[in-house]
Amino acid sequence: MGQETQEQSAPAPGEAYSGRTPWTQRLRTPIASFLRAEAGSAAVLVAAIVAALVWVNVDSDSYETFWSTQLSIRLGDASVSLDLRQWVNSGLMTFFFFVVGLEARREFDLGELRERRRFVLPLVAGLCGMLVPALIYLAINAGKPSATAWGVVISTDTAFALGTLALLGRRVPGQVRTFLLTALVVDDVVALLVIALVYSKDVRVGPLLVALAIFLVPLSLRAAGVRYGPLYCVTGAAVWLAVLASGVDPIVVGLVMGLLTYAYNPRSEALDRAAELFRLFREQPTPELARSAGAGLAASLSLNERLQQLWLPWTSYVIVPLFALANAGIVLDPEFLARAVRSPVTIGVVVAYLVGKPLGVAGSSWLVTRLTRGRIKPPVGWAAVAGGGAAASTAFTVSLLVAALSLHGEDLREATFGVLVAAAGAALTTWAVFRVTALLPPARRLRALLGEADPLVDLVAPVDEERDHLRGPLEAPVTVVEYGDFECPYCGRAEPVVRELLAGQGDVRYVWRHLPLPQVHPHAALAAEAAEAAAAQDAFWPMHDLLLERQDHLLPKDLFRYAAELGLDIQSFGEDLREHRTAARVAQDVESAELSGVSGTPTFFVNGRRHYGAYDIDSLRKAVATARARVEVATQPPPPRAVSSLLRRRRT
Numbered sequence: 001m002g003q004e005t006q007e008q009s010a011p012a013p014g015e016a017y018s019g020r021t022p023w024t025q026r027l028r029t030p031i032a033s034f035l036r037a038e039a040g041s042a043a044v045l046v047a048a049i050v051a052a053l054v055w056v057n058v059d060s061d062s063y064e065t066f067w068s069t070q071l072s073i074r075l076g077d078a079s080v081s082l083d084l085r086q087w088v089n090s091g092l093m094t095f096f097f098f099v100v101g102l103e104a105r106r107e108f109d110l111g112e113l114r115e116r117r118r119f120v121l122p123l124v125a126g127l128c129g130m131l132v133p134a135l136i137y138l139a140i141n142a143g144k145p146s147a148t149a150w151g152v153v154i155s156t157d158t159a160f161a162l163g164t165l166a167l168l169g170r171r172v173p174g175q176v177r178t179f180l181l182t183a184l185v186v187d188d189v190v191a192l193l194v195i196a197l198v199y200s201k202d203v204r205v206g207p208l209l210v211a212l213a214i215f216l217v218p219l220s221l222r223a224a225g226v227r228y229g230p231l232y233c234v235t236g237a238a239v240w241l242a243v244l245a246s247g248v249d250p251i252v253v254g255l256v257m258g259l260l261t262y263a264y265n266p267r268s269e270a271l272d273r274a275a276e277l278f279r280l281f282r283e284q285p286t287p288e289l290a291r292s293a294g295a296g297l298a299a300s301l302s303l304n305e306r307l308q309q310l311w312l313p314w315t316s317y318v319i320v321p322l323f324a325l326a327n328a329g330i331v332l333d334p335e336f337l338a339r340a341v342r343s344p345v346t347i348g349v350v351v352a353y354l355v356g357k358p359l360g361v362a363g364s365s366w367l368v369t370r371l372t373r374g375r376i377k378p379p380v381g382w383a384a385v386a387g388g389g390a391a392a393s394t395a396f397t398v399s400l401l402v403a404a405l406s407l408h409g410e411d412l413r414e415a416t417f418g419v420l421v422a423a424a425g426a427a428l429t430t431w432a433v434f435r436v437t438a439l440l441p442p443a444r445r446l447r448a449l450l451g452e453a454d455p456l457v458d459l460v461a462p463v464d465e466e467r468d469h470l471r472g473p474l475e476a477p478v479t480v481v482e483y484g485d486f487e488c489p490y491c492g493r494a495e496p497v498v499r500e501l502l503a504g505q506g507d508v509r510y511v512w513r514h515l516p517l518p519q520v521h522p523h524a525a526l527a528a529e530a531a532e533a534a535a536a537q538d539a540f541w542p543m544h545d546l547l548l549e550r551q552d553h554l555l556p557k558d559l560f561r562y563a564a565e566l567g568l569d570i571q572s573f574g575e576d577l578r579e580h581r582t583a584a585r586v587a588q589d590v591e592s593a594e595l596s597g598v599s600g601t602p603t604f605f606v607n608g609r610r611h612y613g614a615y616d617i618d619s620l621r622k623a624v625a626t627a628r629a630r631v632e633v634a635t636q637p638p639p640p641r642a643v644s645s646l647l648r649r650r651r652t
Contacts (some may be wrong), residue, residue, distance in 0.1 A: 099312055102263075122182040137351075146415075156393070195401065196249060203246055203247040222260060271519075274300045277297075278297070380451045391426060459610075514528040523555065532576075534573070596610075
């Protein structure tokens, strides 16, 4: 049963190998999913903006009438009545900021911000990327009633910004998107606090205290380890209603609930439990066992990952476009355009975004690096920081939310127009930065894009040339480590990819580490011991190749036959297997896998960084190329200006 199921799950030849061993599946990294969904939704968002502009300019009365329609929900004597635009802005957008909170939490628990020292620069960049535009807007609108709308220019639209970077393709390293996203986490959190504290009017203390009291319920549930989703949903809805009644914009509830949801890698014991529950269901397929197997599979993943997978497509492709449709409609007649281009509101929004945002993000990053003498620096190069700052000048979602709360009439229309102009200008500026960077000589371009910061290392146990099994040149600049299982069909599919990678330019060395998964592959542990027994006779790689080539035949008699084919000393080989002399060596690899958060096979690390997603040749080549480029940047002598600066610092 096990092998048949695995073979059916394996990808067809020619497909990108992105699977993992069944029942111990590692989902693609949430940050990658977040980036893909946000970038892909940018096109849908643009379509919604265009639709709103066409609708309002063809029939403005129907547009306003539709979004001003009242929708009431009654339960006995209690009721909530909002117009459709308010239901979108304060209701549906709560789920958008819930997903933002989930991703922020994941970054703190598992992502780039898990090393708290690395949070300093995104924090400063995010805050300065909000402060500088606000000051510019206030300077342009000083003494005018529109000055109160400074909050319009503080936030970046994540979908637009990442979509802009995605359109530039390979010109933009993946690290730029990650750096920008970590800064935008700060941006979104602070922007929501500004909305709650500054732009909420007629705040009533009583309902707010009720909201805080109800909020203790999900806190207690989390402390008690309760994982029942409907309870959190009901209490979250109750908190939302209480906050709405208090006069504070309730979208902040979504952010807080998301920040409370922990993220963690799947734990081995949970995966083993899930595998056992599925085995019981396979033996006796009853509704009760089906429910318990489903619950066990779900429990093996963090609630953070499961909720992101559930809500991210809805927020990216439905909720945010609906928000655009409800808020981006402005009548673009000649009289309005002539007035808007001279309006301090429009000018303030455009200048604040296109000048203030890049200046705040890039300038503060440079200042932090200087003040810490390079101890804290961006994870990317300065051209990438400048390009990320330009992308951060993309305005939309929160900008229009604040505009709707702080402005009315013509001022609101002018602010909306300024937001749309700023979004278009941000795309052009970002393209220009990376286009100019692409014209630099290769060495300078690499340094400008990748920088000199040490990347985070996910591999806890470093490669030991005396202990690990290595293939390829020892002095190769890039090391690929694979945790594998000889019975895992995906490991078998990955083997030709690894061989092609090693047959490249001689710049890769490859390490195999054992991670047998006995709950799924009953013969894998003994096969791993057989490989180590062969290693005792200097035949690890020949045995490794045979085991992956003949994965369906790993019984003890098969292992002895392979040893005979390789000309090994059968008596010594047999004693090693019967007495499990090499089991401790295999257990060391398994322990190192657990320390590195590895729970499925195959899992690859490239120069210590976990490789997520597909492991076809193109994906691994790209990861290797990035790692090689980082090594080249690190080993290149600094430019003359940097050398002279370093000498001056030493003299002082």
